[in-house]
Amino acid sequence: MASPPSSTVKPDSARLQNGASGSAERFNLDSVRESLIRQEDTIVFSLIERAKFPRNLKVYDESSREIPGFSGSLLQFFVEEAEILQSKVGRYYNPEEHPFFPENLPLSLLPPYNYEQVLHPAAASININKKIWNMYVYDLLPLFAAKGDDGNYASTMSSDLTCLQALSRRIHYGLFVAEVKYRDAPQDYGPAIRAQDRDALMKLLTFESVEEMVKRRVEKKASVFGQEVGLNDSGSDKYKIDPSVFSHLYGEWVMPLTKLVQVEYLLRRLD
Numbered sequence: 001m002a003s004p005p006s007s008t009v010k011p012d013s014a015r016l017q018n019g020a021s022g023s024a025e026r027f028n029l030d031s032v033r034e035s036l037i038r039q040e041d042t043i044v045f046s047l048i049e050r051a052k053f054p055r056n057l058k059v060y061d062e063s064s065r066e067i068p069g070f071s072g073s074l075l076q077f078f079v080e081e082a083e084i085l086q087s088k089v090g091r092y093y094n095p096e097e098h099p100f101f102p103e104n105l106p107l108s109l110l111p112p113y114n115y116e117q118v119l120h121p122a123a124a125s126i127n128i129n130k131k132i133w134n135m136y137v138y139d140l141l142p143l144f145a146a147k148g149d150d151g152n153y154a155s156t157m158s159s160d161l162t163c164l165q166a167l168s169r170r171i172h173y174g175l176f177v178a179e180v181k182y183r184d185a186p187q188d189y190g191p192a193i194r195a196q197d198r199d200a201l202m203k204l205l206t207f208e209s210v211e212e213m214v215k216r217r218v219e220k221k222a223s224v225f226g227q228e229v230g231l232n233d234s235g236s237d238k239y240k241i242d243p244s245v246f247s248h249l250y251g252e253w254v255m256p257l258t259k260l261v262q263v264e265y266l267l268r269r270l271d
């Protein structure tokens with residue numbers, strides 16, 4: 001596998017909005033990867049927080065009729081209402097943010113912040129949050145949340161919202177990764193885009209050595225951040241979440257979905 005390309009984008013030609021990296025100065029493959037690395041911390045911390053509560057299956061029951069006039073799960077109600085509020089204060093002006101329930105979101109009551117537009121307008125049509133939702137609720141939660149019900153539904157859903165938004169932000173960050181890669185090598189990506197060749201695009205944007213590093217790093221972060229800390233020992237082998245859950249999460253879902261976002265974006269990059 002060839003070593004990952006380094007970016008040739010001039011810093012002034014495109015500035016990344018204030019993203020998770022906190023940097024508005026550079027837009028290149030290194031800065032985009034730095035943001036992905038920082039977002040790992042957010043994801044690890046948010047899942048550790050969710051692990052304080054048991055599964056609380058009632059929250060995810062789509063046939064429940066708990067909320068008068070609403071058909072769907074308690075979590076669907078909670079996230080929809082949270083997004084309405086967050087939209088009113090401008091969350092979705094940020095091109096890094098993607099709502100789970102984009103239908104009928106109210107306009108912001110605040111004036112838009114002038115985020116630097118580095119993405120092709122086609123980015124606005126890409127939202128894979130339904131896949132992210134199903135992955136989180138049906139695949140990921142059973143891997144780390146203890147069986148049981150403690151009735152703490154509101155706190156559980158608050159944690160779920162934080163996890164879902166962190167995962168969605170990370171996975172849709174593939175839009176920025178793809179834009180950098182295209183700008184770095186239009187001569188490589190152009191023919192595959194014009195041929196609408198998904199497989200060729202997937203091959204071009206995949207770096208297996210980077211993926212291996214990412215999996216090892218998230219597992220290590222989970223073992224550091226999630227370790228039970230006592231005063232009398234130098235470290236324990238008890239963790240709030242089994243660290244291998246994180247390498248599995250990234251290997252099976254986070255990176256494949258980030259790559260799917262990259263392919264979807266690149267396919268439309270020359271529209």
Ligand SMILES: O=C(O)C(=O)C[C@]1(C(=O)O)C=C[C@@H](O)C=C1
Nearest residue numbers: 177205206207208210211255258
């Ligand atoms: O770092 C990159 O080049 C990316 O495209 C990001 C990412 C990831 O999701 O972490 C995805 C695909 C690559 O194979 C390696 C890593």
